[in-house]
Amino acid sequence: MTEAASLPHPRHSREEEILKALEGLTRRALEGERLGAAEGGWLIRLDRRHLPALMAGADRIRRRFRGEAIEVCAIANVRSGGCPEDCAFCAQSAHHRTGAPVYNYLPTEEVLERARRARSWGVSDFGLVSKGWGVRGRREREQLRAYLEAMREGSDVGRCASLGALDAETARELKAMGLENYHHNLECAPSFFHRICSTHTYQENIDTIRHAREAGLRVCSGGILGMGESLDQRVELALTLQELEVESVPLNFLNPIPGTPLGDREPMQPLEILQTIAVFRYLLPRAEIRIAGGRQFLRDLQAMIFFAGASGVMIGDYLTTKGRAVEDDLQMLRDLGLEVREETQQRRRQEAGAVA
Secondary structure, three states: OOOOOOOOOOOOOOHHHHHHHHHHHHHHHHOOOOOOHHHHHHHHOOOHHHHHHHHHHHHHHHHHHHOOOEEEEEEEEEEEOOEOOOOOOOOOEOOOOOOOOOEOOOOHHHHHHHHHHHHHOOOOEEEEEEOOOOOOOHHHHHHHHHHHHHHHHHOOOEEEEEOOOOOHHHHHHHHHHOOOEEEOOOEOOHHHHHHOOOOOOHHHHHHHHHHHHHOOOEEEOOEEEOOOOOHHHHHHHHHHHHHHOOOEEEEEEOOOOOOOOOOOOOOOOHHHHHHHHHHHHHHOOOOEEEEOOOHHHHHHHHHHHOOOOOOEEEOOOOOOOOOOOHHHHHHHHHHOOOOEOOOHHHHHHHHHHHHO
């Protein structure tokens, strides 16, 4: 009988059996063992009364593999609205009527100023996010080159972008322009994707991640939870990211936008969010797990994300919605005794230089 098969029922077993099994899974994760679907399914179904113990284990795993400091990132929506993709969650899709802002590329000077401001907050990575599905034409390439050159010359912030699908050639081109990190969410589990998008395939998402990595870019990929997926599909997403060995995993929680197909869904509840974060930490012990959109649904429990296993957080505004005041987030970290990991990009560049 395997260890997974011997796990007690997650809700109806004796307390001591649950805690013993949880400690066993925690020990296995701390030792670097990959947990699988059975273990993830057990963890995500634990009764809420076991959430403190689950979070304590996730916190141990976070500290073991990510240390005590928290990585902070920010983004700019450099081109908004009118996207031809039909993603069911997205306010910027031309298929939905949401009233989201529509504009072409922001001026390079404005983007640089936003990057500098984000760096002053302690942000290690600043992401350029553009609507659409990939880098298509010459003018788009020229604008991206201008952004990246300005950021490289005018700030030491890490240069990240989220531009949709990449082929191998475009990934190499972006790397040559000075891009360091590429963000491309899987969005959800493979088995649920047909419910979310019909204008591109899941395989295109996976290919983009592989092209970015092969070009020498650090990969950031996660998804949106609370879109109607099952508990097992949440685990499936984590295991897909595990298989792809994604370095940085942003977790978003659906913010139902009126006018989108998911606009009438109920947001996830705070304890459900915390349990999901903890399960992702068990299944992705070495990853940078950063909490991004939908964090407001934690309400008074936002500070608990780090004790649930998160090692990073996005601050500032999101794509089409406002975020919490930056100073409130930075004060939260100070109150928790957590430092911002400001040297991240410098360390990565040093390591890349040593390898080269």
